[in-house]
Amino acid sequence: MGAAILGNLRQMEKITVGWLYADLMNIYGDRGNILTLLKRAEWHGLESRLVELGRGPSAEMDDIDLFFFGGGQDREQALIYDDLREHKQESLTKSVGDGAQILAVCGGYQLLGHYYQTADGARYDGIGLIDVKTEAGKKRFIGDVVVETSIAGMKPHTLVGFENHSGRTFLGPKAKPLGKVIEGKGNNGSDRTEGCVQGGIIGTYLHGSLLPKNPHLADYLIGNAVRRRGGASSLSKLDDSQELDAHDWVLGRAQRR
Amino acid sequence: MNVRKTAAVLAGKATGALSRVSGRGGGTTLPGDVARVIDPKILTRLTQDLTQGSIVITGTNGKTTTARLVSWLLEGAGHRVVANRAGANLIFGVTAAALNRAEAGGTLKADWGVFEIDEASLPRAVDEVQPRTTAVLNLFRDQLDRYGELESIAKKIERALGSLRQSAHVVLNGDDPRVAEIGLHLPNKPTWYGLEDRTVASKSLPHAADARTCPVCGASLIFDAVYVGHDGVYRCPNGHFERPKPDLAATHIELAGFDAVALTIDGTRIAMPLGGLYNSYNVLAAYAIARSVGLEASYVAERLRTFKAAFGRQERIDFRGRHLILVLSKNPAGFNETVRTAVELAHGQHFVIGLNDRKADGTDVSWIWDVDFEMLKGRAKSVIPAGVRAHDLAVRLKYAGVEAQRPQTDAAKALDLLIKTTNEGDTAYLLCTYTAMLDLRAELVRRGWAQPYWET
Numbered sequence: 001m002g003a004a005i006l007g008n009l010r011q012m013e014k015i016t017v018g019w020l021y022a023d024l025m026n027i028y029g030d031r032g033n034i035l036t037l038l039k040r041a042e043w044h045g046l047e048s049r050l051v052e053l054g055r056g057p058s059a060e061m062d063d064i065d066l067f068f069f070g071g072g073q074d075r076e077q078a079l080i081y082d083d084l085r086e087h088k089q090e091s092l093t094k095s096v097g098d099g100a101q102i103l104a105v106c107g108g109y110q111l112l113g114h115y116y117q118t119a120d121g122a123r124y125d126g127i128g129l130i131d132v133k134t135e136a137g138k139k140r141f142i143g144d145v146v147v148e149t150s151i152a153g154m155k156p157h158t159l160v161g162f163e164n165h166s167g168r169t170f171l172g173p174k175a176k177p178l179g180k181v182i183e184g185k186g187n188n189g190s191d192r193t194e195g196c197v198q199g200g201i202i203g204t205y206l207h208g209s210l211l212p213k214n215p216h217l218a219d220y221l222i223g224n225a226v227r228r229r230g231g232a233s234s235l236s237k238l239d240d241s242q243e244l245d246a247h248d249w250v251l252g253r254a255q256r257r
Numbered sequence: 258m259n260v261r262k263t264a265a266v267l268a269g270k271a272t273g274a275l276s277r278v279s280g281r282g283g284g285t286t287l288p289g290d291v292a293r294v295i296d297p298k299i300l301t302r303l304t305q306d307l308t309q310g311s312i313v314i315t316g317t318n319g320k321t322t323t324a325r326l327v328s329w330l331l332e333g334a335g336h337r338v339v340a341n342r343a344g345a346n347l348i349f350g351v352t353a354a355a356l357n358r359a360e361a362g363g364t365l366k367a368d369w370g371v372f373e374i375d376e377a378s379l380p381r382a383v384d385e386v387q388p389r390t391t392a393v394l395n396l397f398r399d400q401l402d403r404y405g406e407l408e409s410i411a412k413k414i415e416r417a418l419g420s421l422r423q424s425a426h427v428v429l430n431g432d433d434p435r436v437a438e439i440g441l442h443l444p445n446k447p448t449w450y451g452l453e454d455r456t457v458a459s460k461s462l463p464h465a466a467d468a469r470t471c472p473v474c475g476a477s478l479i480f481d482a483v484y485v486g487h488d489g490v491y492r493c494p495n496g497h498f499e500r501p502k503p504d505l506a507a508t509h510i511e512l513a514g515f516d517a518v519a520l521t522i523d524g525t526r527i528a529m530p531l532g533g534l535y536n537s538y539n540v541l542a543a544y545a546i547a548r549s550v551g552l553e554a555s556y557v558a559e560r561l562r563t564f565k566a567a568f569g570r571q572e573r574i575d576f577r578g579r580h581l582i583l584v585l586s587k588n589p590a591g592f593n594e595t596v597r598t599a600v601e602l603a604h605g606q607h608f609v610i611g612l613n614d615r616k617a618d619g620t621d622v623s624w625i626w627d628v629d630f631e632m633l634k635g636r637a638k639s640v641i642p643a644g645v646r647a648h649d650l651a652v653r654l655k656y657a658g659v660e661a662q663r664p665q666t667d668a669a670k671a672l673d674l675l676i677k678t679t680n681e682g683d684t685a686y687l688l689c690t691y692t693a694m695l696d697l698r699a700e701l702v703r704r705g706w707a708q709p710y711w712e713t
Contacts, residue, residue: 023477024470028401032626035656054477073406079475143620162621164401209626212652242655245664246648 013231014047015222018064020088021072021080022052025108028164030070032209033103036218037066044219044235046226055083061091065225066101069108071207077107081124084111089127096129099228101200101221105210109195109203110134110167130198131172137189140166145184145206146254147194150177151220158182159194159214160250161206169205171196178204183254200224213250215243262303263363265296269356285345289352300348303355303365304386309336311370311386312546313379315414316394316430318591319539320346320373322531323394326543326564328371330552333560336368346375348382369550376410380417390549391418392428394542396435397486397590398627400619407435415439426549430538431501432488438472440501450545451490451503454510454520457534458482458489463593463629473497485535486590505548507541510534514603515571515582515686525554529561531571533598535591576672576706578681583698586688587618589627599686600632607679608637609671610654611644611689611697618690622646630657639678643671644693668700 017037034050041048051060053067072080096102102112110116113132116124147159159179168188171177177187178195186194186205195204202221204210211218215238223235269292276287292299304311314324328340341354351372359365374382376396383391396411418427418439429440431449440447452458462469462483469478471493478498483489492499511519515532522544529540540561547557572583584599586592599605610630614620630653633640640661642650647664654661662678665671679685687697701707 026627027398028621029623029626032623032653032656035626039656073408075406075408076470079470162623164621208621208623212626212656213649242648242651246652249646249648 013226013229014049015041015065015225015229016049016051016060016063018051018053018061018067020053020067020069020108021055021076021083023054024076024080025070025072027071027073027076028106028162028207029209030068030105030207033068033070033105033211036209036211036215037068037222040215040218040238041222043238044222046222046231053088055080055087057087061088062095064095064100065228066103066221067092067095069102069104069112071106071108077111081111084127092127092129096200099200101224102129102202103210103221104201104203105207106165106205109205110169112201112203113169114172116167130196130201130203131174132169132196132203133172134167134169137166137168140164141185141189141205143184144250144254145186145194146182146251147179147184147186147206148182149179149217151179151197151217154216154220156216156244156247158247158251159206159210159217160247161204161208161210161213163205163207165205169196169203174198175203178202183257213243213246215240259302259363261296262299265292265299266303266356266359266363267361268292268295269299269353270359270361273353273357285341286347286349286353288356289349289354292356293349293352298385300352300355300385301387303352303359304370306359306365307339307367307370309368309550310389311372312550313372313374313382313386313388313391314394314542314546315374315376315379315382315392316436317376317397317399317588319394319535319542322536323392323539323542323546324371324373326539326561327546329564330543330547330557330560331369331371331550334552334556337366338369338371339365339367340371341373346373347378348385351382351386376414379414380420383417383421387422388425390426390428390546391421392542392546393418393430393436393439394538395430395433395486395488395590397588398624399588399590401621401624411435411439415442418443421445428542428545428549430488430542431503432484432490432538434469434478434487434491434498434500437501438498441472448504448545448549449501450505450507450541451500452484452510452537452541453503453506453508455482457510457512457537458484462487463589471495471498485538485594488538505541505545507537510537512537512598512602515584515598516603523554525558527558527561529564531564532602533571533594535594535598574701574707576701576704577676579675579679580682580684581687581701582684583687583689583694585691585694587690589624592625592628592688595686595688596628596630596632599688600636603684603686605684605686606636606638607675607683607685608633608640609643609675609685609687609689609697610640610650611671611687611693612642612646612650613644613690613693613696614646615692618692622649625650625653628653630654630659634658641665641671641674641678643668643697644689647671668696671697672700672704
């Protein structure tokens, strides 16, 4: 097959990224995750499209290959709480069943679980897409995190980021940890797990932003999205030396401590 | 005479002298710590000595410049002013500033205290100094690891302003929706200020915008004009909430890079050597504060012409034939404005961007992804990522499509590279977080090109 035809075929591979509540759930530089997905898709020669999914119904929910769900401040989180149930839950459940992925960070991660219980015992139900529950803790976990990831075949096998949360998240049997904590606190500060993987859903407390300094995780998500669209089974190799320098800098500082 | 007060003042002063002699900095906060241990009420006692009273200025961005403008105005009118000039804006820094000016006997002989106060420290400052005028400049997302969420800061400020005595003035930036929301709940009507010039506004919010939902119904606010960050002219689509009509408005704004800004307030034309749209807000705030304490409009306009910027706020240093302009840029809203001013107004081509993650900078650097560094793309000739987190900046710039130099974590090497990438006569903009600025400046001092900051 000629290179020109191959080029045309590649152009057919179009992935659609959906940013849930881009205007309200974007507290910790979450835009970095979106920029990284779109830029890297472009560098891999893929066509990509971003859909911002605000409050209210959206006809485009079913087109999304990869959802991103970030964190918000309490005020904003309260504003999307009902909308999530009313306008997003059903399509998200259906899309994930059809092989779509979700990357959820911090507040988004908590809202995908069974519930969040506040310090005074009030319980806010999540949408239960992942088998995790979260309870408020006394002390906020703030600082660098280094995780050894459980996702097979990932190189490097570490993820780095920054956490800032008071929730303590515990995994049920259906959710597997995203990784083991080397530095930092992770899900709850006690069982050394960080984040979760359940089917096509990844939940995590890591921002920083997460994907720019972990290009291997970005490509893992993009690769899955491409395969869902019937595309090539592997992505081209990009020059990630700058991204990995930033990754290694965080690793190095963790080791010096 | 109060013995405890005198002892506290003496101990504080001795600490300040030691700190300067030992070369450990300008003694801008430690004397305050020491004096407060001996007399916890020392700040209240000292500020009670002021013949006129105190002015307190808070907000995310612009505190130092605005406080300096107000001091400049008061001093020019013959008042003796005590101010925490070096940006030491926690309660200890304010205490140290008052101590520094007190006489050995313990009396503070000054007319006005002009204090910039960290947002989170406002309740304590209001309680201890009982200001005559308190100004809130803006509330932007800043250092979430240190301050926590914007909402809790806003609530603290609201409670502090609510506790002010009846006769006190409150000056608020009505263009900032979160500041305006604070003003809704105050017992006394504040003085609102805002910009009224659509020619310098943009139509859409930058990525770093926050606090843009209606406090009543939660709907996203509609912006008819955006000036700086989320500051502009806004309204709730359901009619519950809108930008308060300014009591003092700046119109006919003219911007000349980092060199100058001209604007009209109350029919008075004011031109001053300080650049960027964000400084229009600082000038307007200083004007509103000056008017609240009785200074004449014509005097204010005349006096502002000769103002000199504070440390790291548009400071200019000549270095081996290059003109360096140092601009503190510490959060997304601030950074967007300094980049915009440097690129669009000043047509800057050479940049050092400095990012540190020490406590004073904020230990979480994820906010750099909310800064629109894309503005540099295709316009900047050389961009040097510098500071402790230079590698993170290099990645950010790569994804912004900006071709940058290799990241330099060492200040000396960053300056060497700047010399290599620029020619004599070039102007370079150093946009840095607080301690990244200190590091670069310390290197310039070491090479004999700048004065230590507490002497400026």
